[in-house]
Amino acid sequence: MAPEKLSPEDFRVEADGPAFKGLGADVDLVGPGAAYENWKKTPAYQQWLQEIAQYGLSHAEQQALAEAKLQEAQRAVMTGKWLADLAAYDTTLRANPDDMATQLQRADILRRLQRYDDAVEAISQVVVKAPDAALRETALRQRALIHAERGNVQGVILDYEECLRHRAGTGAGVYGRLATCYLFGPEKVRDAKRALEYLVIALGKPDVNAGHHTLHGVCLCRLGRHREALDVLEGAFRGRDPSGEGQSAMNRFFAAMAYHNLGEAAKAQECYALAMKLPQPTPLPGLIPDWVGQMRGEAERALKIVKK
Numbered sequence: 531m532a533p534e535k536l537s538p539e540d541f542r543v544e545a546d547g548p549a550f551k552g553l554g555a556d557v558d559l560v561g562p563g564a565a566y567e568n569w570k571k572t573p574a575y576q577q578w579l580q581e582i583a584q585y586g587l588s589h590a591e592q593q594a595l596a597e598a599k600l601q602e603a604q605r606a607v608m609t610g611k612w613l614a615d616l617a618a619y620d621t622t623l624r625a626n627p628d629d630m631a632t633q634l635q636r637a638d639i640l641r642r643l644q645r646y647d648d649a650v651e652a653i654s655q656v657v658v659k660a661p662d663a664a665l666r667e668t669a670l671r672q673r674a675l676i677h678a679e680r681g682n683v684q685g686v687i688l689d690y691e692e693c694l695r696h697r698a699g700t701g702a703g704v705y706g707r708l709a710t711c712y713l714f715g716p717e718k719v720r721d722a723k724r725a726l727e728y729l730v731i732a733l734g735k736p737d738v739n740a741g742h743h744t745l746h747g748v749c750l751c752r753l754g755r756h757r758e759a760l761d762v763l764e765g766a767f768r769g770r771d772p773s774g775e776g777q778s779a780m781n782r783f784f785a786a787m788a789y790h791n792l793g794e795a796a797k798a799q800e801c802y803a804l805a806m807k808l809p810q811p812t813p814l815p816g817l818i819p820d821w822v823g824q825m826r827g828e829a830e831r832a833l834k835i836v837k838k
Contacts, residue, residue, distance in 0.1 A: 569600065598793035612639050629658045633670055642678050649676050667696050671704075681817070683715035705732035706742050713748055714821040740766045740776030750785050756788040763788065779808040779822075783829040790832050802829055 538707040569575050575596075581596065619636035623629060642647035653676065656669035670693045677685030690708050694700065712725035732742045743766035750759035754757050763785045764822040766776040782805035789798035805826075818824075829835075 538699045594837045611645070612642050615639050616643070628659065630660050630665060634665065637831065638672060641679070646676055646680050663696055669695055683711050683719055687711050687719065702732040702735035702742055705735070706745060707731065709745050709749065710818070713745065713752065714818045714824055722749050725749050726753065740769050741778070744776065744778060744781045748780070751784045751788050756791045759788045760785060777808065780825055782808060783825045786829050787832045798833055802833055802835065807830070
């Protein structure tokens, strides 16, 4: 089956936590997920591989191209459904303009259609008029997602921090996203100390994982606390996190920099070489699309590695 023949059901994925449930559209952007895995099992995928073999792509480039092809197919498959959903929500809101739950669903459809200004306007109404704190928090999370897709890192930070003011008991995810913004966002918003404050809170949450520990190590490395950073990074890398997030290229790039700054050149080179062999972090569309290049470049400059 070619990706053009996939149905909406093939693109169904889990929403990002309970706060994102029931937001109108029942699929999200394709990443390494069901549609991609199902397509790889078909003869059409093997034929497509033969067609692109002439370009000499790496495995990572090949996967990125496949995912782009699926995203294009998904948009063609789903646009009709999203437009029908939008018309239904508009009808409901004409009869009941104060139905903020429907307004939130409408905003999510507008986001998927990439009508970002309209989506922000709709969701901002929910932030102001929501009758309860839970709906307001969901709206803030959704607006942060829109800001992320538009590359507005400052907007993401403001909405997530507003979320935390309304609900301090949230899980590790929001704290980790804030730390990521402060560590890898544009220079004007970078603040390793602030990122560390959020990571320390995340580490006390029951849903913390090795990825958060790696980000903790990144904070310490950026703050020049290299021995502490290594203790954290090595612990995350050798841990038994079932997600496998500890054994990441990010972990090894920053371990390489920490070893370098401690004068352990051989270990630094070993970590860098391993980082280059591990799967590279997935770029964050819109938000921080170049963070893979950022961390790799940072390590290469620190180790004075000249790319041929």
